[in-house]
Amino acid sequence: MSKLKKVVLASSSPRRIELLKQFGIKFDIVPSNVDEIVDHDLPPEENVMNLAKKKGEEVFRRLGESAKDSLIISADTIVFIEGTILGKPSNEEEAFYMLKKISAKRHTVFTGVCIIDDSCRQILVDFEKSYVYIKQMSDEEILRYIKTGEPFDKAGAYAIQGFGSLIVEKVEGCFYNVVGLPLYKLNTMLQKLGYDLMKGEL
């Protein structure tokens, strides 16, 4: 029988919180304090797995005793195009640069997922990738999109689930991976540890 005491989502992302909520499980929300520094010498999948793991481990350490027998889920999402990793834009200029770069092209979205299960002393880290095709955008369209305010806390400066749906022509692969939490991958990882979101179990 599982000794699991609680589930923690180590994230401040409203998308990740909503996506996990739909399975009716109870979980605490504890955002990590990790500086999201990308290592441009490492491949994108290594970056997202390293960052997801760092986020989970930081929250695990900070929770101390109360992390005992808990299961901590964390994730990190980036956009990868033509050898460049795009994180979250910190201002309008960066958002413009990113949107201009992904315009009329296909890019890859990588999300790393980390699960720390203290009840069985296991850490699983994996990643998912999806391909997203963005329509050709004029500078005016890019500026109009930036005005919605949506790009700022999103990797690659767009949100497929919002106004960004109007600039995405096509997605190949897991849609939820693009939103920030690849649910199919997450459940396959949970199944390796003996849980299943389909059974409302965790």
Ligand SMILES: Cc1cn([C@H]2C[C@H](O)[C@@H](COP(=O)(O)OP(=O)(O)OP(=O)(O)O)O2)c(=O)[nH]c1=O
């Ligand atoms: C590409 C894309 C990204 N995103 C979001 C998902 C993530 O929240 C964000 C990428 O930043 P992350 O650093 O992965 O996550 P975060 O800082 O929002 O939250 P935390 O580290 O606390 O878990 O971009 C969308 O919501 N829609 C999209 O279409």
